[in-house]
Amino acid sequence: MGSATREALASSKKALAALPTGALTLSTGEDLFAAGRIIGESAQFRSLLGDPSTEPAAKKALINAVFSAGLGADALSLLTAITTAHWSTPDELLAGIEEIALRVVAATVPAGTSIESELFAFGEAVASDAGLELAIGSTLGSPAAKVSLIDALLEGKASEQTVVIVRHLVQQPRGRRIAELLGRAADIVADAANQSIATVTSATPIAPEQLARLTTALGRSYGRELKINQIVDPTILGGLRVEIAGDVIDGSIEARLNDLRLRLAG
Incomplete structure (x- = not known):
């Protein structure tokens, strides 16, 4: 910029x-x-x-x-x-x-509604379905067809605000992939509420009390309230990977093993 x-x-x-x-x-x-x-x-x-x-x-x-x-x-x-x-x-x-x-x-979101969470959930659903990701992200599909697909997918499952945002993003991606579109939109929405989004990846679900401690510690470090998105990915084996404000804190066992392999190879 x-x-x-x-x-x-x-x-x-x-x-x-x-x-x-x-x-x-x-x-x-x-x-x-x-x-x-x-x-x-x-x-x-x-x-x-x-x-x-x-x-x-x-x-x-x-x-x-x-x-x-x-x-x-x-x-x-x-x-x-x-x-x-x-x-x-x-x-x-x-x-x-x-x-x-x-x-x-x-600014128009009703109290108790988290469009950041809705955007994250939709992104996870798209990422898990290659056919759906292609239908939404392909440059060959017409904007009208993509909007119709979004309406069918989100009807009754997301707020009006989230539907409006996703409709726009698929009509004007400007060369960005759907995951980038949704992630950037969620970051801006969170920032509008003086918050940041932290994506936490773990091999198994994190216990609520552990997640609360992590949220407090990260919020103190970054100086603002955080919204946490959780991803469960068994391939990281153990530990945590945290992505926030462009930073990546990778304490996963997978990352440690990869680092060890590089050290041994050197």
Whole structure:
């Protein structure tokens, strides 16, 4: 991420924070996702908005001309703030629109609902079925067919917010695999609630009291509340592998054996 993008993302988050939280709706997030897809489908449109030499006033006029009739007031305001900022690349502009849309959706989640957990569960289901992963991730399938498949898979099993997010991700993957799409979305949603996600892999299920101690210790180390995703993988033999905020803490027996093999081979 370039320095221009970091500044643009920060200003976009400020524009979001300036809106009354209670006024944000799921439709606002859907509008932003849809606008991002329209911009993404036109290389010329995307390049013009992502060009630092294009004056902010010209960008604003273009956004109004294309979207004023189709977007709600809050979505249009946010889209204008995002697109008139100076992004390092057009692709990072698209990523910025997606991130702000994710944060809007996160703000509409009902109490007691964890869309991070729902995204994780869906990712695990897809990863366990090669045919399903191909159907969702293939560049050959039409976006409409993928959306229909998502609706069939998640109907009655996930919140509206999760369905909206997954629908968007499969329509605009931007070269990313489904696991990366879902993982990045979950990280942003968690960050919107001042949390981070830790994925803990163990050979057998972790006892609740041990998991609580691990959560507390990791939270203290990283300075924020954590959401834990658990994966049971017998192939690691024993110990734990923890992935959090781009860090990997691998204390599994598998990792130790591999390290020993490398030492012996050397």
